[in-house]
Amino acid sequence: MKYNDIEKELSHFTLKEPEHNLKVQVLRKARTAWFEKQPVPVFTFRLIRNYAYGLAMLLLISIVSLKIDNSLTDKLIGGKTTLVAKTIEKPNDIGNLCSDLGIDCKTYQLFANMVKTGENKTGPTALEQLEQLKKEFNLINGGLS
């Protein structure tokens, strides 16, 4: 025999088929393995709902703790915080502020009035007035500046 066309000769051959129906046997074992090893779900509706509940609970706790913290702070330094709020609300009432703080602030009152009425064109310049106020303040407060 001549093997000039080996490909033609090879085409006469094949591999034997399995001796019995392998499909049923193979699939039965594979299905058993499939159901035995169920994958752990990463995200399910129940899991997402629990995460949401957890987050809501944390938010609630943080809000409540913030409220408690604020009320305790108010109780401890309530007077002072009220005072500060008052002064901030009425910045022009310098007299009241100075009396509350216990300092003589005549100079500041004068300066505030000057700013309020505007610069006097005929009188001394703003710089001269400021220098004057500074001297007065130094005299009253014993040269602090």
Place this chain on the structure above:
Amino acid sequence: MEKQIELKIKELLLKNDSCALEIIYDNIGRNLYKYMLSILCSHTKAEEVMQNLFVAIAEKRNRLSRARNLTSYIFAMAKNQAMDFLRSEPKNEKNIEDYKNIITVRDNTTDKLNDEEIEKITNALFFLPLKQREVITMKFFQGMTFEDIAKALNISLNTAASRYRYGIEKLKGKLKELGNEI
């Protein structure tokens, strides 16, 4: 395996539907069996490894659903399973008699081959390197195209064709060696 079937299988795997196993078997089961048979040279061993392979497919379905090329992934799994099986055997050397037991002549063959010719071709095939033999086996005994072979073995079309060409050349040489003129 066609792209659409692969997508369908991946979809079923993601849905955790065991019908994916049946679709895999129906599409490539026969080729997988013959592929393992060509490596293991025994029906009993091939059946056992085939079962192990499908159990592995069921267990590693999450990885399988992410595989870029499902067919080559499964064929690679099959090869690994077959090689592991061979390594686990105390005596893993295959002999020519085992190989003769798995090869047969097609029923519809018009040119009748005598027993001597069959034996010579079988001998020549047995002595081919595994990589060349698996391509020739897939091409002739399983009727796969080069494209299918390349896809299954995760090699390029050129590599599949060259392995086939070198295999055929070696086969011719071996037959010449065995006393036949070419």
